[in-house]
Amino acid sequence: MSQSPPVVPRVEGRCDERFAAVREAFEENFRQREELGAAVTLRVGGEVVVDLWGGxxxxxxxxxWERDTLVNVWSTTKGATALCAHMLADRGALDLDAPVAAYWPEFAAAGKEKVLVRDLLSHRAGLAGLRVPHSVQELYDWDLSCERLAATEPWWEPGSKSGYHALTYGFLVGEVVRRVSGMRPAEFLEREVTVPLGIDxxxxxxxxxxxxxxxxxxxxVTSSSEQAALFAQLEPVALAALTNPGTGAREGNSPEWRAAEIPAANGHGTARGVAALYEVFARQGRSGDRRVLSADAAERVRQGQGACRDLVLGLGFAHKTEVALGLWLSGANASYGPNPRAVGHDGFGGSCGLADPEAEVSLGYVMNRMGPHIADDPRKMALVEAVYASL
Structure with a gap:
């Protein structure tokens, strides 16, 4: 007896005829890639050309899934946190080439006195994970997390290579934002960006x-034995970054996680909100009709800091990768389309924000069925390919 084809949930919203391939890819994600619920928004030249949701x-x-359904987007949050730092730099309040300790004196401990602010933004600070056990409950404690990061020794020579700062990124960049502005990233983003611009x-x-x-x-998608074999391949720094503490859907659904401030991983938004935020990086500092960054500051965001085999994520990429100042360059992996200088950030399990200044394109993709990928989930890649096939 043959199996019936998967039922594709009704997809709602609108899609310009030119971008029909994006709608087809979105529907195909439900049909072939086990999508549960999701939304995608595409902005081109400041105009919304795709705004779809379903499941x-x-x-x-x-x-x-409704038009205004929110979801945790994991590391897609990092783009919003980086934006806070770049806004302060644009105003002259923060020097990206200054030592972190100039703003956060306690950070100079354990040989970190020469770590630069740009090293934090580009995952090159050597602080991809803590060396001491750090529980999920302790992750919810901002002051404790920052104190432990300030006291810890880097895993490698800061500035020499990149290693994905999966959870520590938000506290590192976020504490600098707090020391400079008096506000943590959540408050800064709300006051300075999302409320004034109406971004969800x-x-x-x-x-x-x-x-x-x-x-x-x-x-x-893997058995316990396969997962153990995978972890056995990881270096200590990768284990610290990805498992100290380990997080997933259970934590992300909890009231404690949602109530905490984890600027590397617990942003909540719609695809429309993600696309509007990443549009700042795609349109010379503008989102809609409002300027958030100067053109020079927006361009600075995608300054590459050196390609290398990432010390945490290296096993997952076919090529060397390069982090710019808060976002990843598309590069040889074409993670954000064929323009190697397009930038973006993926979230654990599948979500994505993309910005291509040359094409004036920004994309937000959000979903709730988390796949195993930290980056380049097949559902996201199918949407990105459809976007560029339509331009």
Whole structure:
């Protein structure tokens, strides 16, 4: 007896005829790539040309994904956190070439006195993970997390290579933002960007928004023995970055995670909100009709800091990768399309923000069924390929 083809949930929203391939790829994600619930928004030249959503906000298929459904986007949050630092630099309040200790004196401990602010932004500070055990509950403690990072010794010579700072990034960049502005990134972003521009995105989740937030589902694709074999290949720094503490859908769905401020990993938004934020990097500092960064500051965001085999994520990429000042360059992997100087950031499990200044394109893709990928999830890559096939 033959199996029936998967049922494609009704996809709602709008899509300009020119970008019909993006809608087809979005629907194909449900049909062929086990999408549960998702949304995608594409902006070109300041105009929204694709704004689609579909599927379910929960694994029981009780809540349809709506136009305003929010979801945790994991590391796609890092682009928003980097934006806070670049806004301060644009105003002359923060020097990206200054030692971090100039703003955060305690940070100079354990040989870190020469670590630069740009090293934090580009994952080159050598602080990809803590050396002491750090639980999820301790991750929710901003002061403790920052104190431990300030006291710890780098895993490699800062500035020499990049190694993905999966969770530490938000505290490192975020504490500099706090020391300079008096506000943590969540408050800074809300006051300076998202509320003035009407962008539906927050770092952490206000309790009042819980009712429209999708439930994350992490589908395992490897057995325990296969996972153990994979971890056995990882260097200590990669284990520290990815498992100290380990996080996933269970943590991301908890009230404690949502209430905390983790500027590397617990941004919540719609695809529309992600696309609007990343448009700042795609359109010379503008989002919609508002200027957020100067053109020079927006260009500075994508200054490459040196390609290398990432010390944390190296096993997952076919080529060397390069981090710019807060975002990843598309590079030889074409992670953000064929323009090697396009930039973006993926979130654990699949989400993505993309910015291509040459094409004036920004993309937001959000979903709740988390795949195993930290970057370049097949669903995201299918959408990116469809975008560039349509331009």
């Amino acid at each position: 379910w906000a929960d694994p029981r298929h009780e809540r349809p 995105f927050t770092i952490g989740l206000p309790e009042k928004e819980a009712g429209r937030t999708a439930e994350l589902v992490h589908v395992p």
